Amino acid sequence: MNVRTLCLSILYECDATGYEIRRLCVEGECAYFIEASFGSIYPALAKLEDEGLLKSRTEQQSGKPSKKVYSITDAGRAAFIEELSAPLGEDVFRSPFLLFARFANILPRDIVEMRANEHLESTIASHKKLEEAFQQRSSNAADTWVINYGRAMMELAERHMRSHMHELITMARAEPSKDAAE
Numbered sequence: 001m002n003v004r005t006l007c008l009s010i011l012y013e014c015d016a017t018g019y020e021i022r023r024l025c026v027e028g029e030c031a032y033f034i035e036a037s038f039g040s041i042y043p044a045l046a047k048l049e050d051e052g053l054l055k056s057r058t059e060q061q062s063g064k065p066s067k068k069v070y071s072i073t074d075a076g077r078a079a080f081i082e083e084l085s086a087p088l089g090e091d092v093f094r095s096p097f098l099l100f101a102r103f104a105n106i107l108p109r110d111i112v113e114m115r116a117n118e119h120l121e122s123t124i125a126s127h128k129k130l131e132e133a134f135q136q137r138s139s140n141a142a143d144t145w146v147i148n149y150g151r152a153m154m155e156l157a158e159r160h161m162r163s164h165m166h167e168l169i170t171m172a173r174a175e176p177s178k179d180a181a182e
Contacts, residue, residue: 035092057069119161
């Protein structure tokens with residue numbers, strides 16, 4: 001799976017502007033699937049259009065610049081289904097917090113406690129966002145399944161942080177180290 005597959009997935013269900021696709025990929029419901037940066041979405045859309053998998057139209061807006069709206073072609077629908085049918089790669093989980101936690105023992109306790117609390121707050125916010133998505137979900141059973149998977153993951157992460165955060169904080173240095181202060 002890659003950015004092009006993600007763009008096709010969004011357009012499979014409805015037409016969208018590049019901005020709308022970018023928003024869904026970076027901060028919306030599609031941000032949970034694969035990493036898609038701002039700089040990778042527009043080139044992917046251009047390539048998909050060049051390949052005939054998408055088409056675009058320009059829509060005039062009153063008092064605003066015109067906007068480019070993308071829609072998927074029949075060939076794009078077939079390509080999307082083919083990409084989904086291919087063997088999946090491994091799920092990728094990257095976490096700056098886990099790198100931080102790995103080296104908690106060399107950091108001052110107040111910093112570890114602060115970052116651990118920030119991570120817990122972030123996890124709670126993500127969990128809450130998924131709970132809201134569950135309340136507003138469509139009648140699509142697959143959407144419900146995916147949201148429930150995310151809810152379970154966030155619930156477990158939140159529970160782990162609440163139960164074991166003190167262990168991480170205890171690993172930290174009681175006093176700031178000389179190296180950390182410099």
